[in-house]
Amino acid sequence: MSRQSLIQVILILGTLAVAWRLLVGSGQRTQAVRRLGLLALAALAVYSIIDPSGTWTRVANWFGIGRGADLILYGLVVAFLGFVVTTYKRFRAMETRYTRLARRIALDEARPAAEHVKSTASPDTLSGDTPPTSSVKAADAD
Template identity: 35%
Template sequence: MIIQLLLIPALVLAVVSSLRSRTSLRGQARRKILAVLTVVAGVLAVMFPNTLQALADWTGVTRGTDLLLYALALVIIYLVGSTSVRFREQEARIVLLARQVALADAALRHVEAMQARSQQAADQAPVAAHRGVEGTAAAR
C-alpha cells in the first residue's frame, strides 16, 4: 500500500523534527511554515471533502476520514515531541537563571558584609584613638 510507504517516513520525520532544538531561526521558520500548511490543508479538507477521499483512494486507505486520522496522529506526535523539547529547554534556562541569581545574591551579601566590617572598623577607630589620648593624659 502506498500509505505505508508514506506514513513510515512521515512518522520518522515528525519524530526527528520535533526533537530538534527550538532556538534556531531556521527551526522557528520551519514550524511556522508547518503550521500554515496544516491550516491550509484543514481548510481544503473541509471545503473539498471529495479531494480527501480521492487522496485516500490513491494512497490505498478506505476512507478519507481514516487518512485524516493518520495525518492528525502525525501532527500529535510532532506536537508531543516538540512540547517535550521546549519544556526541557525552558527548564535548563530556569536552572541557569537560578544559578546566576544565587551567585549574584551571594556576591551582594559578601559586599554588604565587607562594607559592614569596614564601617565597624571606622566606627571603632575614633574611639580607640580617643582612649589612647586619655590614656596618655592619665599617665602623666
C-alpha cells in the same frame, strides 16, 4: 508493493522525518519550516471545508486506505508527534534556563565566605558568650 503498504512506508518515513527534524533543529530555519507546515495544514483544512464531498476519500483510496477520515487521522498522529516533541524541547530549554537563573540568584545573594566564617566561627560564638538560636535550643531539647 500494494498501495496500503506504500502509505505505511510514507507514514513511517514522515513520522521519522518529523521526529528527526524537530530533535535536531531548533533555530530559525526549523521555526520557518514549522510555520510553512502550519500554513499547509490550514490550506488543506480550508479546502476540506470548501469541498467536503469526498476529496479526502479519493486521496485515501489512492493510497490504499478505505476512508478519508482514516487518512486525516494518520496525518494528525504525525502532527501530534511533532507537537509533543516541540513542546518537550521547549519545556526542557525553559527548565535549563530556570535552573541557571536560580543558581545565578543564589550565588549573587550568598554572603561572602569571610563573612560566613566570621559569623559562625568567631571566638565569641565558640566561647559560649552568644546565646544559642531558637533552632539550637530546639535541637538540645530533643
